[in-house]
Amino acid sequence: MRELQEDPAPGSSSAPRRRGRAIVVTSGKGGVGKTTTTANLGTALALTGAAVALIDADVGLRNLDIVLGLEARVRNHVLDVLEGRVTLDDALVTDKRVPTLRLLAAAQTREKDDVDTEAMRALVDSLRDRFDYVLIDCPAGIEKGFTNAIVGADEAIIVCTPEVAAVRDADRVVGLLGNRTSIKLIVNRLRPDLVRRGKMLSVDDVNAILRLPLLGVIADEPGVIISTNKGEPLVLDDASATGAAYRAIAGRIAGTDTSTPEIPLPPTLFQKLGSFFGGRR
Amino acid sequence: MIEFFRKLFAPEQSGATARERLRLVLLSDHLSLAPDVVESLRADLIAVISKYVEVDEANCDVSFEQQDRAVAVLANIPILAMRSRTPPSSPPGAPPASPPHSPDPPPSMGDPIGAAYAVADGGESGGSAAVAPPPSPAPRKRRRRRRASGNPAPAPG
Numbered sequence: 001m002r003e004l005q006e007d008p009a010p011g012s013s014s015a016p017r018r019r020g021r022a023i024v025v026t027s028g029k030g031g032v033g034k035t036t037t038t039a040n041l042g043t044a045l046a047l048t049g050a051a052v053a054l055i056d057a058d059v060g061l062r063n064l065d066i067v068l069g070l071e072a073r074v075r076n077h078v079l080d081v082l083e084g085r086v087t088l089d090d091a092l093v094t095d096k097r098v099p100t101l102r103l104l105a106a107a108q109t110r111e112k113d114d115v116d117t118e119a120m121r122a123l124v125d126s127l128r129d130r131f132d133y134v135l136i137d138c139p140a141g142i143e144k145g146f147t148n149a150i151v152g153a154d155e156a157i158i159v160c161t162p163e164v165a166a167v168r169d170a171d172r173v174v175g176l177l178g179n180r181t182s183i184k185l186i187v188n189r190l191r192p193d194l195v196r197r198g199k200m201l202s203v204d205d206v207n208a209i210l211r212l213p214l215l216g217v218i219a220d221e222p223g224v225i226i227s228t229n230k231g232e233p234l235v236l237d238d239a240s241a242t243g244a245a246y247r248a249i250a251g252r253i254a255g256t257d258t259s260t261p262e263i264p265l266p267p268t269l270f271q272k273l274g275s276f277f278g279g280r281r
Numbered sequence: 282m283i284e285f286f287r288k289l290f291a292p293e294q295s296g297a298t299a300r301e302r303l304r305l306v307l308l309s310d311h312l313s314l315a316p317d318v319v320e321s322l323r324a325d326l327i328a329v330i331s332k333y334v335e336v337d338e339a340n341c342d343v344s345f346e347q348q349d350r351a352v353a354v355l356a357n358i359p360i361l362a363m364r365s366r367t368p369p370s371s372p373p374g375a376p377p378a379s380p381p382h383s384p385d386p387p388p389s390m391g392d393p394i395g396a397a398y399a400v401a402d403g404g405e406s407g408g409s410a411a412v413a414p415p416p417s418p419a420p421r422k423r424r425r426r427r428r429a430s431g432n433p434a435p436a437p438g
Contacts, residue, residue: 194296199296
């Protein structure tokens, strides 16, 4: 709650000019966890007191508001802003739990081709003057939605699952991103037990292809689904190992955590018993 | 029963299968993204074969295609006539004395490339200017060509 009093209302025009970082979260393939990653990293960065704006660039298939649990608060969307119907301040939704976090939702009833690429660039640019971080949740695919999502970003986070199709698409997207100042990798949905038994690509297998600096590895676990059900990002749960992994990634993005990313290990027998007797709902 | 024990003691390593499929699909992707490499390979191939036979350069077709366990170079080079100076002992389709390689793998390919198969076609059908037939492995003469780290076996890594 400290931020409530001290923060100079991020996103309001009275805030001092900053030059925030614009980071696009992308993957090529759909369903690998871009939106979950964006929600968790945005929340984690905002928890440290940074002013964070999240843009849902998936016009037509709006999801980030759901994952954040903000769907009831969305009144206006990114196209309302781009087409001049409302001001940016009217469209930015303040998070329920972390007051320095704002969401700019996608339009649900419009199409990706309706978004003007240059207007999108200008929008991200103006947000960078008011926020420390602008995270853009990129849609799947490499068409106009992708172009619009990456246009304003000078950094990229690739989310990739240890699957042939996901790595192939990520490889393609890395090629399309060109020379961003930084392209980093998050390996998502790793099943350490399957990797140990030789039934899944390992983090090294994935990165032998992509060759990107590794930001972190997120294990596949039921907690992610449960948190999406509730609309509460896992980083808000101090007991969640996945939440901690996301917070560590946020720390690496911010530069406050210089540790090498940990590769999740298979659950021990003790942990298995624990989840058998007291599974979280 | 035997199957059961086989599975028990040597469980299927689908991770290795995934690795191998990924390697092949990316090799193929990167080749289709590097048309300049394909073009210079085509020019070099034609140059070599022209040393032995007269080829119909306008109707040459060189392409890459993913087959079951490898990416293959498919070359369809129609022959117009034999050169008068016949190369002594090389049967058609056999590799020339010093096989010219397309110089280097393209820079976009990060990974060492596995084996590529060069499929020479048209050796016996002199004068045929047929369009490239769909790749049917049987009638084609196929020779293996080792490349950078070329081990054709689906070795890990």
